[in-house]
Amino acid sequence: MSDMRKVSSNPHVRSKTTTSNIMMWVVIALLPATGFGIYNFGLNALITVVLSVGTAVLAEFCYEKAMKKPITIGDFSAVVTGLLLALNLPSTVPWWIPVLGSIFAIIMVKQIFGGLGQNFMNPALGGRCFLMISFPAIMTNFITDTYTGATPLANLKNGVEVNVMDMIIGRTGGTIGETSMLCIMIGAMILFILGIIDYVIPFTYIITFVVFVALFGGYGLNFSYISAHLAGGGLMLGAFFMATDYVTCPITPKGKVIYGVILGLLTGIFRIFGANAEGVSYAIIITNLLVPLIEKFTIPRAFGIKKAARKEVKKA
Amino acid sequence: MARGTFTGGIHPYEGKELSKDKPIKIVMPKGELVYPVSQHIGAPAKPVVRVGDHVLTGQMIAEAGGFVSAPIFATVSGTVKAIEPRRLATGAMCNSIIVENDEKYEEVEFKPMKPYEEMTAQDKIDAVRNAGVVGMGGAGFPTAVKFSPKEPDRIDYVIANCSECEPYLTSDYRRMIEEPELLLEGLKIAVSIFPNARGILAIEDNKPDAIAKFTELTKDEDKISVKAVKTKYPEGAERMLIYACTGREINSSMLPADAGCIVDNVDTLCAVCRAVKEGRPLMERIVTITGEAVENPQNYKVRIGTNYRELLEDAGLKSEPAKIISGGPMMGFAVFDLDVPTTKTASALTCLSSDEVSALEPSACINCARCVEVCPERLVPKNLADAVEHNDEKTFLAMYGMECCECGCCSFICPARRQLTQLIKGMRKIQLGKRKK
Numbered sequence: 001m002s003d004m005r006k007v008s009s010n011p012h013v014r015s016k017t018t019t020s021n022i023m024m025w026v027v028i029a030l031l032p033a034t035g036f037g038i039y040n041f042g043l044n045a046l047i048t049v050v051l052s053v054g055t056a057v058l059a060e061f062c063y064e065k066a067m068k069k070p071i072t073i074g075d076f077s078a079v080v081t082g083l084l085l086a087l088n089l090p091s092t093v094p095w096w097i098p099v100l101g102s103i104f105a106i107i108m109v110k111q112i113f114g115g116l117g118q119n120f121m122n123p124a125l126g127g128r129c130f131l132m133i134s135f136p137a138i139m140t141n142f143i144t145d146t147y148t149g150a151t152p153l154a155n156l157k158n159g160v161e162v163n164v165m166d167m168i169i170g171r172t173g174g175t176i177g178e179t180s181m182l183c184i185m186i187g188a189m190i191l192f193i194l195g196i197i198d199y200v201i202p203f204t205y206i207i208t209f210v211v212f213v214a215l216f217g218g219y220g221l222n223f224s225y226i227s228a229h230l231a232g233g234g235l236m237l238g239a240f241f242m243a244t245d246y247v248t249c250p251i252t253p254k255g256k257v258i259y260g261v262i263l264g265l266l267t268g269i270f271r272i273f274g275a276n277a278e279g280v281s282y283a284i285i286i287t288n289l290l291v292p293l294i295e296k297f298t299i300p301r302a303f304g305i306k307k308a309a310r311k312e313v314k315k316a
Numbered sequence: 317m318a319r320g321t322f323t324g325g326i327h328p329y330e331g332k333e334l335s336k337d338k339p340i341k342i343v344m345p346k347g348e349l350v351y352p353v354s355q356h357i358g359a360p361a362k363p364v365v366r367v368g369d370h371v372l373t374g375q376m377i378a379e380a381g382g383f384v385s386a387p388i389f390a391t392v393s394g395t396v397k398a399i400e401p402r403r404l405a406t407g408a409m410c411n412s413i414i415v416e417n418d419e420k421y422e423e424v425e426f427k428p429m430k431p432y433e434e435m436t437a438q439d440k441i442d443a444v445r446n447a448g449v450v451g452m453g454g455a456g457f458p459t460a461v462k463f464s465p466k467e468p469d470r471i472d473y474v475i476a477n478c479s480e481c482e483p484y485l486t487s488d489y490r491r492m493i494e495e496p497e498l499l500l501e502g503l504k505i506a507v508s509i510f511p512n513a514r515g516i517l518a519i520e521d522n523k524p525d526a527i528a529k530f531t532e533l534t535k536d537e538d539k540i541s542v543k544a545v546k547t548k549y550p551e552g553a554e555r556m557l558i559y560a561c562t563g564r565e566i567n568s569s570m571l572p573a574d575a576g577c578i579v580d581n582v583d584t585l586c587a588v589c590r591a592v593k594e595g596r597p598l599m600e601r602i603v604t605i606t607g608e609a610v611e612n613p614q615n616y617k618v619r620i621g622t623n624y625r626e627l628l629e630d631a632g633l634k635s636e637p638a639k640i641i642s643g644g645p646m647m648g649f650a651v652f653d654l655d656v657p658t659t660k661t662a663s664a665l666t667c668l669s670s671d672e673v674s675a676l677e678p679s680a681c682i683n684c685a686r687c688v689e690v691c692p693e694r695l696v697p698k699n700l701a702d703a704v705e706h707n708d709e710k711t712f713l714a715m716y717g718m719e720c721c722e723c724g725c726c727s728f729i730c731p732a733r734r735q736l737t738q739l740i741k742g743m744r745k746i747q748l749g750k751r752k753k
Binding site: 004005006007008009010011012013014015017018019021022072075077115116117118198246247248249251252253256299300301302303304305 | 326328329407483555559565566567568570637638639640641645646647648649650651652653668671672673674676679680681682683684685686688692693694695696698699715716719724727728729730731732733735737738741
């Protein structure tokens, strides 16, 4: 035993990607949409974002401190939750709405179930739906100084003409982060290029939704109707940033396809047959609940397992 | 020709430029040489010399301990000093024959069993068996056993595994560049054992010069072809390579022969050629001494049994290595003590100047599915690791846990730094132990 050196089981190298830099990139990818929201809706939007992110981080810190658990605010996941929640709120909300929503999202949806990785539904959407059910009037007040009318989706539902170009750029009423399809796509591109999100879920989701709207929307393959549905409401934000939330989407390749299809169907049903104009949040949190079931039935066959067995049968 | 590959896999830092242009250097052993009796899969070899005996270079010092086993030969001349347990690179103790080198290198006379043209397939297999040739890529499966499948006429391909996908390693590459004829001859011999076989040289496409060289050398061969495979780890894993070359899939309980394939490593085929044509036993191999902490990374032709420390002394150290690995960083064993012998399966010594792993704290899984994407065996490493943490053997087996090839891709990629491969490996050991009972 001349020189005792450090040993460990192989592999002895690791990739550079860590949980915290993944989360940081998600925050960076959300910045175009956040920036546009603040530009579009003004100071109150900024205050909402700051309060929401701040409360989320603080709530995580306090809970973990109180429960004597290791402090994990350094992984940026609470920042992502807070930011996503803010982007899902109208800019007109009073200060206590983002605070309450963030506390609910972090403590009730995430921490009580075991913290990062254990939550069964997207915390930001859980927080939003809690607020929607508790304070429906505040949560659907989209009237600001600039935008006095209903949201484009509400107009679409009531058969009022909408301007698709405005919707793509984002010059419409709505929640802080959902209005600009363009800014969301810029963020999504960053995540695609870095390999942080996979194209399977957003694309199966959007394609299924388009098919559903074409079949049941009442306008067939009308281009402007379908593109208004795509650009309107939280579909883009939901498809690229919330349906792809790692913790609450299936881990198996086939499961991702099934998950995307169910999301598309539910969003279509809620938007076209539901009472509300919007359906993305509810579609995502309901499908989140189906994930364990989806994963259970889509465990892939291991390399060389079934095919070989089949060949054996043929030979015999 | 379509470029063969498989789904999954990773692209770690290759580090091959450190030693890839360094010609093979011959190094002579100094003091004692250590020959563990277990340098292969199967029964340990039985020593046939006694303490105090004088042995010659190439003399058999331990005979095969059974059908799946291999004899061991002295690689220097000298005196048997002791037969006692010594430590291996894996950390285990193994009974070993220790020979004091007299530095005279007196050889026994090597001659082939018969002229090559008169040899039957069985003669060739016997020559390989008598020479103690085993798979030198790491597993150490006796090559003669590999060459004796139940139905030799069902073997369609003999694949020379020239992919060398493990980071940092360049020993196979140097062999390909410096002794291509020897490798090719070895492959031809292996192909000639099977009536219906064709030979494939599977080379990763980060070695274009090797691909060009072998394409040139094989242009008049009708039974041998070169296949460029994609540069990706673990392209050289046996099951992945068979898939990349032939599209056939085998699982953990099958042998390559079940898919009509025989896969052999570069050094192994060179040893096959020497054994059949010259009657020389397996005595040497190429070892890469490399890593950021090494002054002069080198490829050495080493007499098996040479101490690792001697090789490292020749290459020199630039700085104190944080970790020394026998083999490459993905599949190698970290050694805590350098006083271990090179064996038939020792491919490299990698000295990392920083130890990125020991300080890492695993954090919560975020279900990102990266482990699923990279797993070449199409497993769900996250679920397997969870099952291991809960000691849930039933779920582990139901989710094909035994199919894991322990390549390390999942641990490499995990952003939460979970010890996925390590957990799965532990459970596989337990299950394999239970099967034996």
